[in-house]
Amino acid sequence: DAKTTQPTSMDCAEGRAANLPCNHSTISGNEYVYWYRQIHSQGPQYIIHGLKNNETNEMASLIITEDRKSSTLILPHATLRDTAVYYCIVRVRVSGNTGKLIFGQGTTLQVKP
Amino acid sequence: DADVTQTPRNRITKTGKRIMLECSQTKGHDRMYWYRQDPGLGLRLIYYSFDVKDINKGEISDGYSVSRQAQAKFSLSLESAIPNQTALYFCATSDWTSGRTETQYFGPGTRLLVL
Numbered sequence: 454d455a456k457t458t459q460p461t462s463m464d465c466a467e468g469r470a471a472n473l474p475c476n477h478s479t480i481s482g483n484e485y486v487y488w489y490r491q492i493h494s495q496g497p498q499y500i501i502h503g504l505k506n507n508e509t510n511e512m513a514s515l516i517i518t519e520d521r522k523s524s525t526l527i528l529p530h531a532t533l534r535d536t537a538v539y540y541c542i543v544r545v546r547v548s549g550n551t552g553k554l555i556f557g558q559g560t561t562l563q564v565k566p
Numbered sequence: 567d568a569d570v571t572q573t574p575r576n577r578i579t580k581t582g583k584r585i586m587l588e589c590s591q592t593k594g595h596d597r598m599y600w601y602r603q604d605p606g607l608g609l610r611l612i613y614y615s616f617d618v619k620d621i622n623k624g625e626i627s628d629g630y631s632v633s634r635q636a637q638a639k640f641s642l643s644l645e646s647a648i649p650n651q652t653a654l655y656f657c658a659t660s661d662w663t664s665g666r667t668e669t670q671y672f673g674p675g676t677r678l679l680v681l
Contacts, residue, residue, distance in 0.1 A: 485668075487668070489670075494677075495674065495675070496570075496656050496658070496672030496673050497609065497656070497658075497670075498672070499669050499670065499671070502669065544668055553611060553614060553624070553668065554611075554670060555611070556608035556609040556610070557608050558606075558607060558608045559608055
C-alpha cells in the first residue's frame with residue numbers, strides 16, 4: 454500500500470500562499486493523490502485530487518512531480534479560516550478499480566494574522 | 567455537509583451497553599463508510615459498503631458491526647461498548663463517478679463517550 458509522509462505542522466501568514474508538501478514515494482502508476490482538510494473536529498472536507506497533471510480548482514492547486522513521488526498543495530491566499538489539519542492521501546486499491554482512502558496524521562496548518 | 571447526517575451528535579453510555587450510531591444521506595451515493603478518530607490522530611476506517619449487499623471490514627472492525635438498511639442508510643453498532651471505543655465517529659459517502667476517483671463527503675460526526 455502506498456503511504457504518505459507529511460510535516461507535522463506548518464505556519465503561514467494570512468494572505469500569503471500556503472505550500473503543503475507530501476511525499477508518496479511508493480505510489481503506483483495508476484493511483485490518485487487526494488487532499489482533504491479537517492477544521493477543528495468537523496468532518497473532513499475534500500479539496501482536490503490528481504493523477505499526473507497539475508490540477509486547480511476554486512479551493513487550491515495541486516502540483517505533482519513528474520516522477521509522482523511527491524506533491525504540493527497550494528492555497529494561493531491563505532485566510533484564518535484555512536487553519537486546519539490537511540491530509541495527503543493515496544488511494545489504496547481494494548480490487549479491480551475499487552479503492553479506499555487511508556488517512557494518516559496530516560499537517561496542521563496554522564494561518565497567522 | 568448537510569447532505570450527510572449523523573445521529574446522535576453526542577452520546578454518553580456505560581461499559582457493556584449496546585448502542586447504535588446512524589447515518590443518512592440524500593446525495594444518492596452508492597458507497598458509505600464509517601471512520602473513527604481519536605484525539606490527535608487521523609481517521610481510521612471501521613467498515614465500508616459499496617452497495618446494500620456489499621459490506622467490508624476496514625482497518626479496525628473488531629467490536630463493531632454495521633447494517634446497510636437501504637442505499638441511504640448505514641448504521642454502526644457497538645454490541646458491548648468499552649471505554650477505548652470513546653472517540654469521534656464519522657460517516658462518509660462517495661459516488662463511483664469515473665475511473666478510480668474516490669471523493670468522499672463526510673457527516674458532522676458523533677462524539678461518543680463510554681464510561
